[in-house]
Amino acid sequence: QVQLVESGGGLVQAGGSLRLSCAASGRTFSSYAMGWFRQAPGKEREHVAAISWSGGSTYYADSVKGRFTISRDNAKNTVYLQMNSLKPEDTAVYYCAAASGGLRYFSYYAIEYWGKGTLVTVSS
Numbered sequence: 001q002v003q004l005v006e007s008g009g010g011l012v013q014a015g016g017s018l019r020l021s022c023a024a025s026g027r028t029f030s031s032y033a034m035g036w037f038r039q040a041p042g043k044e045r046e047h048v049a050a051i052s053w054s055g056g057s058t059y060y061a062d063s064v065k066g067r068f069t070i071s072r073d074n075a076k077n078t079v080y081l082q083m084n085s086l087k088p089e090d091t092a093v094y095y096c097a098a099a100s101g102g103l104r105y106f107s108y109y110a111i112e113y114w115g116k117g118t119l120v121t122v123s124s
Contacts, residue, residue, distance in 0.1 A: 002026040002113045004096045009118030012086055016122070020081040022096030022115055030074040032113075033099050033106045035059075036081045038092035038120075045095070045108060049081060052103040059103060064090075086122045093117040 008020040020036070035050030049070040050059040058070055069082040079096065096115035099106050 002029065002032065002098050004098060004113055004115035006094065006096045006115045006118040009094060009120045011121045011123065014086060014088055014122055014124050016086050017082070017084045018086065018120060020083065020094055020096075020118060020120075022079045022081075024077045024079070024096075024098065026077075029077040029098075031100065033101065033103050034070075034072055034079040035097050035099075035106055035111075036070065036079075037095045037097055037108070038090075039095070039117075040089075040092040043092075046092075047106075047108060048094070050103055050106045051079065057103045059106065083120070086120075088122045088124045091120060091122050093119050 003025040005023050036048045037045050038048050039045040048061050051070045055072050067085045072079040095117045097111045098113040099110040
């Protein structure tokens, strides 16, 4: 069992930065691929970024590539999402997620554990 708790969301002006954190409980954190999804009002949940269990491989959606960076610290059971050059269209609830398969299989349908989400609001 893995419990995920996100933090770091808030209100920021366009062009600003935020860093989201996701703290995981459980001794098997390092065996999971981790990622971030987001969901804006009235829209489907979107896969934003993911990272392999070792941290050696990452994935980014085209919409955030070059602006967001995902990382993890297995010693602290924490995954991060550094978000730079934020745009109003990045406004959403951001969810941390964990899946036990490899990064190539990391998708909405493979997720085994979800956090409750943290709200990011980017004003124009």
